[in-house]
Amino acid sequence: MNTLEIKNLTKFYGRTKALHNVSFDIKPGSILGLIGPNGAGKSTIMKSIVGLTNYSSGSILVNNEKLKKGSRKGLKNVGSMIETPALYGHMTGIQNLKLFNNGSTSDAEIKQIMDETQISSFANRKAKNYSLGMRQRLGIAMALLNHPKLLILDEPMNGLDPQSTHDLRDLLLKLSKRGISILISSHLLDELARIADYYVVINHGKVVKQSDAQSFLSSDNAIIKLNTSDNAAGLKAIQSIGLDAHIVDRTIEVKDKGTALNDSLKALVNAQININNVQRQQEDLEESLLNILTKDKGDK
Numbered sequence: 332m333n334t335l336e337i338k339n340l341t342k343f344y345g346r347t348k349a350l351h352n353v354s355f356d357i358k359p360g361s362i363l364g365l366i367g368p369n370g371a372g373k374s375t376i377m378k379s380i381v382g383l384t385n386y387s388s389g390s391i392l393v394n395n396e397k398l399k400k401g402s403r404k405g406l407k408n409v410g411s412m413i414e415t416p417a418l419y420g421h422m423t424g425i426q427n428l429k430l431f432n433n434g435s436t437s438d439a440e441i442k443q444i445m446d447e448t449q450i451s452s453f454a455n456r457k458a459k460n461y462s463l464g465m466r467q468r469l470g471i472a473m474a475l476l477n478h479p480k481l482l483i484l485d486e487p488m489n490g491l492d493p494q495s496t497h498d499l500r501d502l503l504l505k506l507s508k509r510g511i512s513i514l515i516s517s518h519l520l521d522e523l524a525r526i527a528d529y530y531v532v533i534n535h536g537k538v539v540k541q542s543d544a545q546s547f548l549s550s551d552n553a554i555i556k557l558n559t560s561d562n563a564a565g566l567k568a569i570q571s572i573g574l575d576a577h578i579v580d581r582t583i584e585v586k587d588k589g590t591a592l593n594d595s596l597k598a599l600v601n602a603q604i605n606i607n608n609v610q611r612q613q614e615d616l617e618e619s620l621l622n623i624l625t626k627d628k629g630d631k
């Protein structure tokens with residue numbers, strides 16, 4: 332059973348179509364990174380799940396239970412922090428936490444959540460005096476109340492310093508190992524790449540790609556970098572067998588497809604060019620995303 336199933340979610344803001352037939356699932360204990368440019372529709376998906384906005388059509392199931400549009404019923408298993416957390420500024424962090432406890436979280440569990448999100452040192456101060464990072468951490472603590480099976484976090488690393496970002500990453504990995512599923516959006520793609528098991532790429536309200544993290548990054552976009560005794564002649568030899576190659580920063584770069592590595596090496600040996608260095612460079616998440624978005628533009 333999937334923790335979350337979104338099917339054909341479509342949303343109009345007035346006449347603007349913000350989401351168009353969006354479908355994806357999250358399995359128990361997995362972390363799904365929702366990525367895409369500004370205005371792509373990530374927050375709208377998250378808000379639709381937690382009933383902060385009414386979607387126009389489609390369905391959302393949490394633990395096989397279909398959510399009613401605009402209703403919070405069925406959300407007992409969902410903890411969320413979307414945009415800036417909704418805090419009562421005149422109340423302290425602990426008071427805010429206790430207010431959002433529906434009674435199912437014991438004091439000992441609240442203490443554990445405070446320790447895990449590292450808010451104990453400022454939990455007795457009024458929330459209106461918190462920095463952005465403190466607000467984020469309290470927001471995450473609130474999302475962890477009431478034993479969620481699904482966590483929805485919109486840009487949770489916003490405003491966090493490097494140490495807090497690192498700690499949040501560890502916490503999210505720990506939670507996923509406990510079986511909690513996580514839907515997370517972030518513009519910090521390097522950070523996301525360290526935790527996500529699965530990615531869904533949204534562009535102009537549509538899912539343009541979804542895949543597990545491993546195949547997302549090992550898709551046909553790796554590059555072979557070759558340094559040889561004569562790069563100009565080497566490039567010619569590699570291009571002559573039909574491979575896509577260029578010289579970048581005094582290195583021959585070959586698009587890694589199929590048997591490109593073997594074929595390039597053979598071509599160099601046949602042309603009697605010495606190979607000084609060979610590297611295979613995997614594309615990172617940011618490059619993958621840019622490639623997908625560029626391709627999506629080209630398809631239009």
Ligand SMILES: Nc1ncnc2c1ncn2[C@@H]1O[C@H](COP(=O)(O)OP(=O)(O)OP(=O)(O)O)[C@@H](O)[C@H]1O
Binds near residue numbers: 344370374375
């Ligand atoms: N309340 C609203 N009224 C009208 N249009 C809206 C509203 N909220 C969002 N939109 C539009 O819906 C589209 C999707 O916005 P959304 O906030 O979901 O994008 P996002 O991917 O979360 O972007 P960002 O990365 O900037 O947070 C955008 O075109 C946006 O202008």
